[in-house]
Amino acid sequence: MPVADALTELLKGVTLCETETAQLADANGRVLAQDLASTRTQPPFAASAMDGYAVRAEDVANVPATLTVIGEAPAGHGFEGTVGPGQAVRIFTGAPVPNGADTILIQEDAIRDGDKVTATESPARGLFVRPAGLDFSEGQILIAGGAKLGYRDLALAAAMNHAELPVRRRPVVAILATGDELVRPGTEPGPDQIIASNHAGVAALVEDCGGTALDLGISPDEPVAMAGHVRRAIEAKADILVTLGGASVGDHDLVQDVLGAQGMNLAFWRIAMRPGKPLMAGHLGPMKVLGLPGNPVSSLVCALLFLKPLIGAMLGQEIGPGVETEAVLASPIGENDRRQDYVRAELGKTDDGRLMVTPFAKQDSSMLALLAKSGALIIRPPHAKPLPAGATVPILKL
Ligand SMILES: Nc1nc2c(c(=O)[nH]1)N[C@H]1C(S)=C(S)[C@@H](COP(=O)(O)OP(=O)(O)OC[C@H]3O[C@@H](n4cnc5c(N)ncnc54)[C@H](O)[C@@H]3O)O[C@H]1N2
Numbered sequence: 001m002p003v004a005d006a007l008t009e010l011l012k013g014v015t016l017c018e019t020e021t022a023q024l025a026d027a028n029g030r031v032l033a034q035d036l037a038s039t040r041t042q043p044p045f046a047a048s049a050m051d052g053y054a055v056r057a058e059d060v061a062n063v064p065a066t067l068t069v070i071g072e073a074p075a076g077h078g079f080e081g082t083v084g085p086g087q088a089v090r091i092f093t094g095a096p097v098p099n100g101a102d103t104i105l106i107q108e109d110a111i112r113d114g115d116k117v118t119a120t121e122s123p124a125r126g127l128f129v130r131p132a133g134l135d136f137s138e139g140q141i142l143i144a145g146g147a148k149l150g151y152r153d154l155a156l157a158a159a160m161n162h163a164e165l166p167v168r169r170r171p172v173v174a175i176l177a178t179g180d181e182l183v184r185p186g187t188e189p190g191p192d193q194i195i196a197s198n199h200a201g202v203a204a205l206v207e208d209c210g211g212t213a214l215d216l217g218i219s220p221d222e223p224v225a226m227a228g229h230v231r232r233a234i235e236a237k238a239d240i241l242v243t244l245g246g247a248s249v250g251d252h253d254l255v256q257d258v259l260g261a262q263g264m265n266l267a268f269w270r271i272a273m274r275p276g277k278p279l280m281a282g283h284l285g286p287m288k289v290l291g292l293p294g295n296p297v298s299s300l301v302c303a304l305l306f307l308k309p310l311i312g313a314m315l316g317q318e319i320g321p322g323v324e325t326e327a328v329l330a331s332p333i334g335e336n337d338r339r340q341d342y343v344r345a346e347l348g349k350t351d352d353g354r355l356m357v358t359p360f361a362k363q364d365s366s367m368l369a370l371l372a373k374s375g376a377l378i379i380r381p382p383h384a385k386p387l388p389a390g391a392t393v394p395i396l397k398l
């Protein structure tokens with residue numbers, strides 16, 4: 001099954017997470033559940049953009065021109081009266097421009113003497129006046145539903161006077177590592193054991209995508225124990241169960257059998273992708289199941305390509321794995337077989353500033369250090385022809 005078809009299959013029947021309310025202070029990184037309209041106009045009044053004097057443009061058309069200062073308007077305290085011919089109001093940035101005035105004379109271009117001010121420059125009409133609604137107007141939709149809220153959105157939402165926001169519940173992603181050889185980080189492994197690494201990476205990706213990671217620990221390669229771990233995911237009402245390892249064809253690769261016995265409907269198993277051939281997907285009741293291959297690079301690349309869009313879909317977002325673009329090959333690359341290949345590569349720039357990729361000579365799917373060093377994955381479609389240095393290739397930036 002091609003990668004694109006597998007993704008389409010995985011996203012079938014996804015249910016959106018419900019809407020809940022988040023306080024502004026807790027909304028960073030959350031996904032907005034519906035379009036957000038402003039409850040007010042900003043600025044709500046014509047405001048001064050500078051410290052100086054509110055004047056009538058015609059009064060300072062010919063300079064020097066001396067005006068009478070009839071009052072003061074600091075921010076938060078408008079001047080109640082009207083600026084008439086030959087008059088000015090001392091004004092500060094953010095204050096409402098008083099009636100009658102249409103222009104701000106900045107204080108650098110004015111000489112003050114008691115209640116008189118003399119303009120030494122002639123500002124154009126409307127200069128340094130921010131008209132009401134310059135930024136936005138009441139009722140205007142400023143943030144679209146499905147947006148992942150960042151610092152700029154939160155400032156804007158605050159300016160719109162929303163103290164709380166409708167956001168999607170974070171999907172809960174239960175993560176279960178499998179394998180007798182695995183121990184948790186920080187533990188002394190036995191003679192034939194290694195440290196379980198995939199969990200840490202997948203959990204971080206889940207959090208980055210706006211989900212909540214639920215650690216189900218490590219199951220031994222033993223069906224009864226593994227079934228118990230799976231039941232914990234069901235009891236926790238996880239939206240997604242991610243299993244790590246045990247997805248291939250070995251005698252101790254039990255994940256699919258255990259999930260099948262629990263009633264999982266299999267969507268697909270094995271895809272035309274490298275790394276990630278034994279990827280498995282299905283659903284167990286309402287819970288989506290994604291079986292990631294155990295090899296660490298396979299786990300993480302599959303999580304990026306499949307888990308990220310799946311979490312996005314539950315949050316109402318149509319998102320891909322990341323930034324897909326093109327780069328120039330720094331060294332030749334060989335012919336590809338029938339699996340779509342995601343080649344780990346260093347990312348740099350050519351002398352003329354174009355993106356450039358250098359594929360690593362070793363591509364073993366156990367090599368986490370190389371993945372961490374990679375700036376991009378070169379995407380090699382099935383049966384792609386060999387390419388010389390200088391050719392352009394599609395890449396996924398990491
Ligand atoms: N005869 C065949 N053997 C294999 C095939 C195949 O088609 N025929 N596929 C290979 C490919 S490709 C992959 S990828 C792996 C994936 O197999 P599993 O998903 O069953 O993974 P495991 O066997 O459990 O583990 C593989 C490897 O990764 C290490 N591992 C597992 N989990 C973790 C973890 N949480 N953290 C760190 N490392 C982990 C494990 O110790 C193994 O070294 O199968 C090939 N075999």
Ligand code: MOO
Nearest residue numbers: 275276277298365
């Ligand atoms: O697909 Mo496996 O992930 O090649 O190592």
